Amino acid sequence: MSISNTYRFFVPADAIDADQVVLNDSALAHQIGRVLRLRPGDRVLLLDGQGSAYTVMLTAVGREQITGQIEQQETAGGEPAISLTLYVALLRAERFEWVLQKGTELGVGMFVPVTCANSLPADRADARKLARWRRILREAAEQSCRGRLPTIAEPQPFAAACTQAATADPALLLWEGSAPHLRETLRTQLALPPDSPVPADHRQPPTISLLSGPEGGITPAELTTATEHGIIPVSLGPRILRAETAPIAATAAIFYEFE
Amino acid sequence: MSISNTYRFFVPADAIDADQVVLNDSALAHQIGRVLRLRPGDRVLLLDGQGSAYTVMLTAVGREQITGQIEQQETAGGEPAISLTLYVALLRAERFEWVLQKGTELGVGMFVPVTCANSLPADRADARKLARWRRILREAAEQSCRGRLPTIAEPQPFAAACTQAATADPALLLWEGSAPHLRETLRTQLALPPDSPVPADHRQPPTISLLSGPEGGITPAELTTATEHGIIPVSLGPRILRAETAPIAATAAIFYEFE
Numbered sequence: 001m002s003i004s005n006t007y008r009f010f011v012p013a014d015a016i017d018a019d020q021v022v023l024n025d026s027a028l029a030h031q032i033g034r035v036l037r038l039r040p041g042d043r044v045l046l047l048d049g050q051g052s053a054y055t056v057m058l059t060a061v062g063r064e065q066i067t068g069q070i071e072q073q074e075t076a077g078g079e080p081a082i083s084l085t086l087y088v089a090l091l092r093a094e095r096f097e098w099v100l101q102k103g104t105e106l107g108v109g110m111f112v113p114v115t116c117a118n119s120l121p122a123d124r125a126d127a128r129k130l131a132r133w134r135r136i137l138r139e140a141a142e143q144s145c146r147g148r149l150p151t152i153a154e155p156q157p158f159a160a161a162c163t164q165a166a167t168a169d170p171a172l173l174l175w176e177g178s179a180p181h182l183r184e185t186l187r188t189q190l191a192l193p194p195d196s197p198v199p200a201d202h203r204q205p206p207t208i209s210l211l212s213g214p215e216g217g218i219t220p221a222e223l224t225t226a227t228e229h230g231i232i233p234v235s236l237g238p239r240i241l242r243a244e245t246a247p248i249a250a251t252a253a254i255f256y257e258f259e
Numbered sequence: 260m261s262i263s264n265t266y267r268f269f270v271p272a273d274a275i276d277a278d279q280v281v282l283n284d285s286a287l288a289h290q291i292g293r294v295l296r297l298r299p300g301d302r303v304l305l306l307d308g309q310g311s312a313y314t315v316m317l318t319a320v321g322r323e324q325i326t327g328q329i330e331q332q333e334t335a336g337g338e339p340a341i342s343l344t345l346y347v348a349l350l351r352a353e354r355f356e357w358v359l360q361k362g363t364e365l366g367v368g369m370f371v372p373v374t375c376a377n378s379l380p381a382d383r384a385d386a387r388k389l390a391r392w393r394r395i396l397r398e399a400a401e402q403s404c405r406g407r408l409p410t411i412a413e414p415q416p417f418a419a420a421c422t423q424a425a426t427a428d429p430a431l432l433l434w435e436g437s438a439p440h441l442r443e444t445l446r447t448q449l450a451l452p453p454d455s456p457v458p459a460d461h462r463q464p465p466t467i468s469l470l471s472g473p474e475g476g477i478t479p480a481e482l483t484t485a486t487e488h489g490i491i492p493v494s495l496g497p498r499i500l501r502a503e504t505a506p507i508a509a510t511a512a513i514f515y516e517f518e
Contacts, residue, residue: 077497078497078498102504102507105498105499105500105501106498106500106504106508107496107498116422119325141492143499144498144499144500144501145497145498145499146498180514181518183515183516203391236515236518237339237366238336238337238407238518239337239364239365239366239404240364240402240403240404241364241365241403242283242364245361247509248508248511249365249511249515250511251511252507252508252512252515253511253512255496256440256495256508256511256512257515259440259442259495259496
């Protein structure tokens with residue numbers, strides 16, 4: 001049985017009881033029964049979002065409810081070795097949503113929207129928007145074969161984001177001004193000479209926080225706030241990246257280094 | 260005089276004659292005179308797209324023509340040490356244009372659109388589209404402070420793209436199946452042990468070709484064609500990236516490694 005071409009869905013962990021699955025979700029029932037036209041006897045891969053994957057044979061496909069029989073449980077693959085939390089300034093809607101989608105594909109574990117001096121105001125991030133963002137994360141996670149569902153927090157002011165980000169080691173801030181290159185900083189932070197490789201047995205830093213600013217940039221006062229929290233400014237090189245490009249380029253580089 | 264906040268424009272190299280600049284370009288004249296409202300005496304940074312930057316004081320701002328006096332010539336910054344050509348399958352318009360924009364910001368030197376078995380047909384890429392793509396490259400290059408203007412070729416069939424790509428060393432193909440990770444391949448290709456760093460004095464591979472497939476994927480026959488040309492399949496890890504995400508993630512990783 002090939003799993004690679006099987007449809008994948010994240011489901012609530014409490015929908016799984018011993019070897020049975022009961023999904024009371026009319027949107028998912030519509031997707032499975034009407035859009036994909038799956039029938040009892042067809043198999044799907046269900047992910048509990050907490051690291052387990054279940055091969056499930058559908059036993060009933062209704063309008064409101066799907067039931068199934070678990071045939072196999074395994075550890076969900078597709079997760080990176082490291083845990084990266086992306087603190088990203090609120091950007092214009094399509095750019096922000098694009099960061100969520102691409103970041104999820106690449107492996108981001110958690111997103112924290114941040115309000116900055118130069119970013120859009122937080123009051124534009126209402127509950128409806130948060131629900132939309134979660135749908136984007138779920139769809140991207142299913143499509144990219146993530147093993148866990150990334151989370152997204154309520155928007156936070158910059159200083160609060162710094163406090164939270166500083167609990168990871170290293171905590172990095174993307175900075176367009178003069179700063180060491182991300183590459184050197186990652187290797188230095190891992191107590192390696194700047195031009196050393198990251199050795200195979202060291203490919204698991206506990207957690208990384210990455211902060212990224214808005215279209216209008218991080219202000220000097222915000223830079224000071226970040227460095228006072230022990231957050232390290234890093235550069236991605238001499239070219240000026242757009243506010244949505246920089247966090248994705250840095251995320252790609254981090255997973256390139258530590259996958 | 261601060262250059263960092265100066266408006267930057269790519270102009271034809273033949274517009275520059277000794278210490279004088281004559282620009283017969285009504286679109287640029289509109290942008291400079293009407294949109295930005297620059298006047299004689301204001302300064303701009305002009306780039307010849309071939310590696311030189313000119314600080315220019317405007318001497319006349321007309322509807323059809325701009326003239327200026329060159330005050331300073333210098334080597335344009337913002338260019339990466341390596342030359343990366345991105346061979347990217349034709350994707351749906353907005354995704355393809357997004358690859359052009361992000362790739363330009365990151366430092367791609369040349370784009371080659373490729374028609375694959377599973378990609379959109381080449382006849383959708385007419386002259387009008389090529390002109391639009393060139394505008395996207397120019398705008399992204401100006402905004403990201405590139406020193407050179409990336410080029411874009413006419414669309415090529417996959418086999419022809421392989422022949423051209425193989426002239427670079429290394430030539431890489433992004434492959435979702437089983438393949439060594441980009442990181443190991445780059446380091447092996449540079450004759451370094453897979454887990455070694457890239458040493459500082461080795462940070463200049465001559466050129467890199469990177470091939471990236473369409474939404475429907477590279478076919479087994481295309482994979483064979485590529486490997487017969489000596490092109491090396493590489494992986495970006497276990498997650499499945501969208502057709503527009505993969506080339507940008509790989510580009511970010513390559514410039515992270517070699518900037």
